[in-house]
Amino acid sequence: MNILKKLWLTLSTPSKAGVGLVLALGFVGGVVFWGGFNTTLSLTNTEEFCTGCHEMADNVYQEYRETIHYSNRSGVRATCPDCHVPKDWTHKIIRKIAASKEVWGMLTGIIDTREKFVDHRKSMAMREWKRMKDNDSRECRNCHNFEYMDFSEQGSRSVKMHSTALASGEKTCIDCHKGIAHELPDMKGVEGWH
């Protein structure tokens, strides 16, 4: 069957059209605000872009400024996209389309005050943990490579955990390093926390 015809059929069937429309809108939103082309992509892959929204600038950004990934002895930094936006093209595009939700969130004011942000933090954090758990903390590993960790330079507590649970693949970075860049939500019921 002709591809165009198939597409038309899909779009003209009401229930499927709904889905199609949402996808299309999502994609357009993603393209417009996060960029669908490499130039826009790299423009939107900066800390300045992320902190352009006060939702990000007043909350997570302030908290992150006190952490090791913002300032440390070697001056090497991890910026927002380093941890939140995949490096390879396919995953990046998928994440960017998903991010059109953030534009919607801004328009509807879902986290436009500190109180709303704090209330909403747990659900956002859980999505982020799930994403990182599912991809074996890929973004962390872009910079931190287990192969090159020098255990003789690490603290004894680090070595104990890295040489066992991490080495065996039983756990991944985000299982043990939650809250590395931002304040944590109420951790009741989260595995590994009191």
Place this chain on the structure above:
Amino acid sequence: MKKIMIVLIAMSIATGAVAQTKAEIMVNNGGVESLRGSAELDVTRSADKHKRVLKDREPLQRNYVHQPPIIPHQVRGYKVNLNVNKCLSCHGWKYARETGATKISPTHFETREGMTLSDVSPRRYFCQQCHVPQVDGRPLVENDFKAVDSLSQYK
């Protein structure tokens, strides 16, 4: 008129001089050495070098029986608040075996009235009220306290 002017000028010079000596007295530390060193009171002494928290070590010797042990590791970024207690994610009974940390002792479950709770007692929740890490500094005041012999080998 001239005389009055002269008197006035003389008086103002005199009071100025008095004010000056008074100011001198106000900032003079009288030769007393304190934790600030011998800096005069109106001088901001330059700050000491920043001390470093020592990295992971063996537990440190305790000096008396009910001493809260000193934290033998870094605690940078560890949060203890309404939402989270980072310390308990290693020292809680649930996680101590897996992480190799010392279990919190039963006293941490006791209320002020001596009742034992099933979870950490609120008065023991904020760990760093009692437990502190050590920096590589010299003691501000020399101290020759010695642990009793029965504790001296204890780690």
